[in-house]
Amino acid sequence: MKSGAERGNEVTASGSEAVAVGGDAENVVIGDHSTLIVHQARPRVRRSAVLAGVAALVVVGAGVGWLVLGDRKPAEVPIAAVWPARLTACDQTSRAAMPRGGADIGALDLGFDNDPRNSAASLGAASWKAGLLTVSVSAVDEPVTVTRLRPVIRRVDTPPYAWTLSHPSGCGGNNPPVFPELDLDTGKLKVKKPDGSWVEVGTAVDGITGTLVEKGGTQLVFLKVLSCEASYEWSLEVGYVVGGVDRTTSLGPFRSAGKLDGVPAYQLGPRSDGPGRVLVPLDPGKDSVDPCAVTA
Numbered sequence: 001m002k003s004g005a006e007r008g009n010e011v012t013a014s015g016s017e018a019v020a021v022g023g024d025a026e027n028v029v030i031g032d033h034s035t036l037i038v039h040q041a042r043p044r045v046r047r048s049a050v051l052a053g054v055a056a057l058v059v060v061g062a063g064v065g066w067l068v069l070g071d072r073k074p075a076e077v078p079i080a081a082v083w084p085a086r087l088t089a090c091d092q093t094s095r096a097a098m099p100r101g102g103a104d105i106g107a108l109d110l111g112f113d114n115d116p117r118n119s120a121a122s123l124g125a126a127s128w129k130a131g132l133l134t135v136s137v138s139a140v141d142e143p144v145t146v147t148r149l150r151p152v153i154r155r156v157d158t159p160p161y162a163w164t165l166s167h168p169s170g171c172g173g174n175n176p177p178v179f180p181e182l183d184l185d186t187g188k189l190k191v192k193k194p195d196g197s198w199v200e201v202g203t204a205v206d207g208i209t210g211t212l213v214e215k216g217g218t219q220l221v222f223l224k225v226l227s228c229e230a231s232y233e234w235s236l237e238v239g240y241v242v243g244g245v246d247r248t249t250s251l252g253p254f255r256s257a258g259k260l261d262g263v264p265a266y267q268l269g270p271r272s273d274g275p276g277r278v279l280v281p282l283d284p285g286k287d288s289v290d291p292c293a294v295t296a
Contacts, residue, residue, distance in 0.1 A: 075140070075141035075142040075144075075242045075243050075245075076140040076141050077137065077138065077139065077140065077141075077144055077240065077242050077247070077249075078136070078137075078138045078140065079135065079136065079137050079138070079238055079240075079249045079251065080135070080136050080251075081133055081134065081135050081136075081236070081251040081252070082118065082133075082134040082136075083118075083121060083127070083131060083132075083133050083134075083254050084096060084117060084118070084121055084126075084127035084131030084132060084133070084225075084254075084256075085115040085117040085118050085121075085131070085132060085167075086132045086134055086222065091115070091132060091167065092167060092168055092289070093130050093131070093132045093224055093291065094117050094127065094130060094131045094132050094166075094167070095117070095127060095128040095129055095130055095131070095164060095165065095166045095167075095287065095291070096116075096117040096120040096121060096125040096126070096127060096128060096131075096164065096165045097125055097126050097127070097128035097161050097163070097164045097165075097257045097260060097263070098120055098123070098124065098125040098161065098162050098163050098164075098165075099124060099125075099126070099159050099160065099161055099162065100159070100160040100161060100162045101162070102123060102124045102125065102162060103120070103123040103124070103125075104162075105120075105162075105163045105165065105266060105279065106279075107123075108120060108165075110268065110276065110277040110278065110279070111276070111277075112277075115167075116165060116167075116268065117165055117167065120165060125165075126231070126254075126255035126256055126257045127225060127227065127254070127255070127256045127257065128164045128165075128166075128227075128256075128257050128260060129226065129227060129228060129257075129258065129287070129290070129291050129292055130224060130225065130226055130227075130291035130292075131224075131225045131254075131256060132179070132222060132223070132224055132225070133182075133222070133223045133225055133236065133251075133254070134220060134221070134222055135220070135221040135222075135223070135236070135238065135251065136218055136219070136220055136221075137213060137218065137219045137221070137238070137240065138213075138217075138218045139213040139214060139215050139216065139217050139218070139242070140215075140216075141215065141242075142215055142242050142243050143212055143213060143214050143215055143242070144212075144213045144219075144240050144241070144242045145210065145211065145212050145213070145240060145241045145242075146208060146209050146210075146211065146213075146219065146221070146238060146239070146240045147204075147209055147210070147239045147240055147241055147246070148203035148204060148209060148237075148238075148239035149189065149203055149205055149208065149209065149221075149223075149236060149237070149238060149239075150203050150236070150237040150239070151182055151184075151187065151189070151234055151235070151236055151237075152234060152235045152236075152237060152250075152252075153184055153187050153232055153233075153234040154232065154233050154234065155230055155231070155232055156231050156232060156233050156255075157231065158230070158231040158257060158258070158259075158260075159231075161257065161260050161263045162263070162264070163263065163264045163265070163266060164260060164263055164264070164265045164266065164285075164287075165265075165266050165267070165268070165279075166265070166266075166267045166268070166282075166287050166288065166289075167267060167268040168267055168288045168289050177222075178192050179222040179223060179224045180192075180201075180205050180207075180208070180222075180223055180224070181198070181223070181224045181225070181226060182223050182224070182225045182226070182236075183226050184225065184226060184227045184230075184232045184234060184256055185226070185227065185228055185229045185230065185258075188200045189201050189202070189203075189205060189223075191205060191206060191207075203239070208221050223236070225254075225256060226291065226292065227256035227257060227258045228258055228259070228291075228292035229258050229259065230258045230259075231255070231256065231257045231258055232255070232256045233253050233254070233255050234252060234253060234254055234255075234256065235250050235251060235252030235253045235254065236250070236251045236252060237249070237250050237251075238250075238251065259285075260285050261284075261285040262284045262285050263284055263285050264281070264284055265281070265282040265283065265284060265285060265286055265287065266279045266280060266281055266282060267279075267280050267282055267287075267288055268280070
């Protein structure tokens with residue numbers, strides 16, 4: 001494991017964010033806080049890959065048999081995703097939208113143990129306009145290299161929605177970090193160059209793909225996901241190489257909503273009578289900061 005430093009989109013599990021995985025749904029833990037929003041999938045291994053057992057043809061008397069030289073199971077590579085809010089209260093990007101007939105917004109726990117936007121997603125909410133996908137890739141048995149990110153996107157009809165929730169307040173200090181973007185309206189991945197311009201990329205993303213994760217280490221990948229014009233159901237295929245074998249794990253499906261005119265909108269705000277948070281009503285269908293109108 002590397003020393004806890006963050007380089008681009010890579011940090012170690014010993015840093016401020018750590019993802020505990022080991023099933024279809026597990027707790028994501030930061031210090032003493034946890035939230036149950038983990039999606040995990042089994043990897044697909046290309047048929048050309050080496051089989052798990054290694055065998056050799058030997059002659060036994062007058063017959064021919066197979067001698068198993070080893071029972072080498074495929075290396076374990078837990079890959080999990082947290083959606084739609086980053087595992088920190090400083091996330092200003094993510095918004096949630098609950099379909100009509102889902103949980104009432106008053107049922108959300110507004111305490112600091114969990115992010116209410118992730119809690120909403122666990123109850124069936126989609127992202128609204130913007131969400132932040134956090135992917136963890138853990139090298140348990142052998143080093144791992146992420147080789148490609150491929151979104152699979154399907155446009156869907158927008159169902160009636162009951163409410164939206166945003167959280168405009170960060171943690172102060174510097175500007176919020178800039179992550180690679182997945183624009184669901186265009187189906188393209190984009191990265192911001194040092195000169196401030198945005199460029200479209202294929203399945204290889206600088207700072208994410210091609211980085212070796214040493215045995216025992218974890219790579220965290222952050223993608224800002226935008227859905228400004230329509231609603232979508234989508235997944236992310238993560239390609240990686242471990243032990244010389246090319247694999248693919250599909251994360252999702254996730255849901256994202258675009259324009260929601262007239263839908264009751266709320267944002268998280270501080271309590272005026274002491275510690276805690278409250279729901280602050282906004283104009284229907286509006287947001288204090290529209291992520292679809294911000295280009296920087």
